[in-house]
Every structure is written in structure tokens, then in C-alpha cells.
Amino acid sequence: MSGVETLPFAKALNAGLRQAMTADDHVLLMGEDIGKLGGVFRVTEGLQAAFGDRRVLDTPLAESGIVGTAIGLAMAGFRPVVEIQFDGFVFPAFDQITTQLAKLTNRHEGALRMPVVIRIPYGGHIGAVEHHQESPETYFAHTPGLRVVSPSTPNDAYWMIQEAIASDDPVIFLEPKAKYWQKGEVDQAASALPLHASRIVRRGTDVTLVGHGAMVTTLLQAAALAEGEGTSCEVVDLRSLSPVDYGPLLDSIRRTGRMVYAQEAPGFVSLGGEIAATVMQEAFYALEAPVLRVSGFDTPFPPAKLEGTYLPDPDRILEAVDRVLAY
DSSP: OOSEEEEEHHHHHHHHHHHHHHHOTTEEEEETTOSSSOOTTSTTTTHHHHHOTTTEEEOOSOHHHHHHHHHHHHHTTOEEEEEOSSGGGSGGGHHIIIIIITTHHHHTTTSSOOOOEEEEEEOSSSOOOTTSSOOOHHHHHTSTTOEEEOOOSHHHHHHHHHHHHHOSSOEEEEEEGGGTTOEEEEESSSOOSOTTOOEEEEOOSSEEEEEOTTHHHHHHHHHHHHHHTTOOEEEEEOOEEESOOHHHHHHHHHHHSOEEEEEEEESTTOHHHHHHHHHHHHSGGGOSSOOEEEEEOSSOOOOGGGHHHHSOOHHHHHHHHHHHHTO
16 A cells, blocks of 8 residues: 555554554464454454464453463564453453563563554543443553553554554554544555654644543644634644653643643543643743643543543533633
8 A cells, every 4th residue: 555545543553554464474463353353343354364364363352361472472573463352351451461561571671572562442432331431541651661652543543553563662552442433644655753752733822732542633623612712722642641752742832831631531640640740840930820631530431321421522621721821
């Protein structure tokens, strides 16, 4: 595939996986229903037919076993890409990820690399049942030894999955489920930003809005509404949650003097809190108002009919914008 093509987010991921598997026969895919079915969201559709069932493996329903097997394969020189079928089912593998995968390179003083990618569909907006709309990013971003990223566009999906697979460190690759059907241009001839670079996706002068994954679209919607009311909002897509590229974010805040962070995850002890604290530390004298956060509530994710109340929407973000502008 070459040139610019309009693809849904899921198809862009599929194309990126296909490209990585074509380039390196040590790359293999593992997960529940990813082979013949092509995955619940059809991200791996057609890949088993193209590369065979020794490189695209349907696994038992056993997340700890899947990740444990991937660790062994990485030790043997492979580059496994694991799919966790839904965000809420990653926790049976949490011990393998945080106790073993994240620490093995350090334990071997750098002599052993762990090129394992764990793909996790995450977040809300799809009206799913319990355990199918979690936002577990903070658990992994808190864990030293893991890289954590989340693309928000089809072009980033295509390039970031390839960059994650090429990494010699374990990568938690968070895929916002709400984005799977969103279409966008994918430029397969020119690579996107580096894996851990943040990006300004909309220019503005009055307030900096920051988020990741599906929340970037909500922030852009809020910025468009704010423009109609005479407020110019700049929007920053983090893309990488660990490590965080603070450069573009701090540059933006030094121009606008105000910041609102939005996330789907609960607010207590969250990524938004870390971002806010670092901004206050690094750009305190540039701020004209305290950094405000808009998040999911500190409760388990509610039944589907209440997700519209739970998840931050443009109105809640604009209320925060009004508050920072009032200082």
C-alpha cells in the first residue's frame, strides 16, 4: 500500500499490522478470536488468511496465559502483538504485565529486551455492558518499564502501531473503541510524528485544551463551540501517556496562560492529575488561572444508558473553559 488513502481507524490499524508483519517475519499476533473472526472489531480481519495460523494465533480465553506466552516468545526472539479483547478483561493479565513484562529488561540490566505490544480497546461511547468500557491507562502509565500510547486518528493508528512493534520495550497500545469506525486520511508514504511526540491539532490563543484518545474529538467539538462564543481554544493531543512529551504542551500554555485537561477515566489519582502537577511546576509563572480537570466520575463505569452523563462532553469542557477565563 502506498500514497494517501481514506480509511476507518480499524482498517488503518489492520494496514499497519499487515505492513509490520510483511517487513519482519518475527512479528506475530495473538488473541481471542483474532484469526478466523478477525477480532471483535475486525482489526485483524484477513491477516490469518494472509500470514497463516502460526503467525496469527487464536488463543484460549486466558489473558494471563496470553501475555505470559508472549513474554516467552519475546525471550525467544519474536515480536508478539497481543490483543486483549476488551479493556475490562486486561486485569487477569495485570500481574504478568506489571510484575514480569515491565521489569524483565531492568532485571537483566538491559541485556534482555521485551518487544511485546499489548493492544487494548478502551474507553466508552459505544453503549457496552460492564467491563467493556474501562479506561485503565493510569495503571500502566504508573508502571516503570512500560511505554503507553493512544492514537486518536487513523493516520496515527497506522504509523504508531508499526512504531510500537519496532520498539524493543513493551508497549501498551490503547485503542479508543469510539474511533474504530471514524474515517480519515492515512498517508502511507510519509511517516507521522515519533511514537512519543505530542501534537497541537488546533491552534488557539485563549485556553489550551489537552487530552488523548477519543477525548481529542470531544475537545475539538468544544473548541469549535467556543469559537462561536468568541473564545479561541488550542487543542493538544498527547498521543503518548508514558513518556509524556511536554514540549508542545508547555509551549502552548506559555502562549495561552490557561489549561483544561479532559479524560474519560476517573479523576482521582489519574493521568490528568500528573499532567496538571507538572504544568504547574514547569510553567507556573505563565499561568493566569489554575489548571482545571474534567473527567469521568469517581465511580465504576455506569450502565450504558448513563454513559452520556458519566463521560465528559463539550458542555462540561466549556464550563471549565469559562471558569479558567473568569480568573
